[in-house]
Amino acid sequence: MKSDSSLSTIVKALEEVGAFVEEVRDSEVYFRVTRENVRAAARALYSLGAYLKTCAGVDERELSGLFAVYYIFGLDDHGVDAVLRVLVPQDDPWTVSVVPDVPAADWCELEVRDLLGIDFRGRLTKRLVLPEDWPEGVYPLRKEFKYDEKPPRVLREELSEEVGIPVGPYHPALHEPEYFELYVEGERVVDVAYRGFHVHRGIEKLAESQRFTYKQVPFLAERICGICGFVHSSCYVMAVEKAAGIVVPERAEFIRSIVLEVERLHSHLLWLGVAAHLLGYDAGFMHAWRIREQVMVLAEYLTGSRKTYGINLIGGVRKDINTEKIDKVLKTITDLRKEFTELVKAMLAVPQIKSRASGTGVLTKAEARALSVVGPVARASGLYRDVRKDYPYLAYKRVSFKVPLYTEGDNLARLLVRVDEVFESIEIIKQLIDMLPGGSVVVEEYDIPSGRRAVAAIEAPRGEDVHFIITGVGRPYRWRVRAPTYQNIPALRAMLRGTPLADAPLTIASIDPCFSCTDRVTVLDVRSGRKSFIRLKQGV
């Protein structure tokens, strides 16, 4: 927390709307608020400049006999997380929605509704996460629901072979199951609908099950993402360490920070390659990935794996860095800087890159603020947001670096933010290596009391990654993960409207999402209103 006055400002504002302080821990303040007052409390926080990080539903019936909804707000300027806890009786499970004032809460409220059965009043509701054949009244995040339970499928009317989706044609070009409906007039997108969560894996529920213990969850967390998995395992262990008050050796913090930056380098280089490919500049794609290969080799050298490093433990890390490794890191990042400079120079000299990325996929600062977008998406729209600066964690408090900021909010701005961040990451790694302290890399003995709460956040390559934990006995009682893409996808609607169809794939890719294409597309002539269809079998 940056100062005591920050805390008093926040407390005063919330007490005026009927909330009261439950607990103050490090940089987190927990408030209790009634379900009738939660909207006013959220509005008060928003007016103080807070961003919504996420919300989480918790089945606290074993603890208090009630359900609870946690709204986690981050006040970047104060370096404080303000958490609103709303208690909901199990026999009348509803609360007031904050969405009219905080649009960023749209998805997480729907997720709480799907998974815990708490209704939200004052907003439109629909099924978001659960599949269509999931039965009504079965809520998988309730404690009585077993992690491996398979409820009977509900037979619904068979889907028509023809799916009505207004004017395609569209192919998102990345390779995970997400589904966009682009409404197109000529070659211009006029509206967008999104359907995701096709492969919801129930990881949060799994971590609460008998199959997992605190020590095993980091390896599960690392499998949340194939590109920035280390971010998730780091964020999980940080949340547990924070909740349990475990002091991690400084050397371990440095090692985690170095590996996090190595992960950012490979992720941004991967993205640059994909962006070049989407723009038809395959030479850029190939060279970006050629350069990236050095980073992958370095990661393997440092951790034993090219990806899914698996070195995080609660209390530290499994792998140390010796002098030989330090030399290798320095040589690799020096070569990388040289080659990356040449690549960027060549890429930005390609006329089609600039002409197609400029002025397309624009997200204004106001839209970015309303949706609480994170990472390069936020910074390209003029929001100065970077967890490493706003809530300094691990070894980032020891290093000096710039946060790239652009105001155009277009695809080019997001590209340039990532380019600048590669250079900054290289500098951060150099500084961390220079200052690497001695000592052990892990705490062997620790205790994790149950009933503790903590929020941890890490600046992932795609933006702020948030993990919220309530400790249990031997394993988390509740573990909530909010990946950055979750926060950024809702912004795509604003970004895609008015964008040329040809630039839609680039615009979608510009948030660096984890998804792709199960494309079932249809056609509507928006001028005549006449619909035509393509069959599911014809899908791409």
Added chain:
Amino acid sequence: MSLALAPVYDGLERKIRAAIHTRIGPPILQTWYDILKLFTKEIVVPVGGAWYTLVTALELLALIASSAILYHISSYGLGHATLLESVAFIVLTSVVATLAIVRAVSQNNVFSVVGGFREFSLMLSAEPFLAVSFLLLASGAGSLASKSIATAVLAVSSYVISGRVPYDIAEAEPELASGVNIELAGPLLGLATISSVLKKLVSATLTALALISFVGLSGLSSLTAVVIATPVVWLVHTVVSTILGRSRVDLAIRFLYVLLFFLSSTLVLSFGLGL
């Protein structure tokens, strides 16, 4: 000869592109292997049936004919082509483009339809310039300066019809999931692949023919020079397409109009001033 050589040149293109990408790349005969393999697959006829197959076959025939005319003209030089030969070539080029569009929009697939309309926009932008510059060069009229400008117009417009980056917008794999080719498989895709490489061959031969006409060769030596210059032009096309990105239909047309109008105005001016 065109049918045999075009896939080989395409294989060479893939090899050179791979070298620029710092990849090993496929064997030079890979395009041939691909085509042969496609012809061993079962025939899958998209919605449109026999009509669709007929259009694909006619497109290929028109390409073979236009290629044959170009080699025929090569045997005595572009400046000596008869009006009938010139007009026949222009008509065949337009027929190829029209059939490609008909093939694309006749499919019951929006990706293909959008690709077809993109092809149509490009054709409208490039074909008139190609026709005029070709007729001018074939007539043998004009000074060295005006011929040079006409050659430049011909080179740009023929590059556009080759469908390479930045003008591969009708196919645009990441945007339209292969666009005009999305419904094709097996032997039909094989035919479309041959058409595609023949288009590239016609494009390269056209520019080679215009360039060789400056040397003033005739007979077998002219034909030999064009045959040798064609892969060189193809190589230049390869490098250009590798170092550029894909354009967008509106940007592509705007750029083409600006460039071709500038060159054409200069051409008219040079004629007017008797340069």
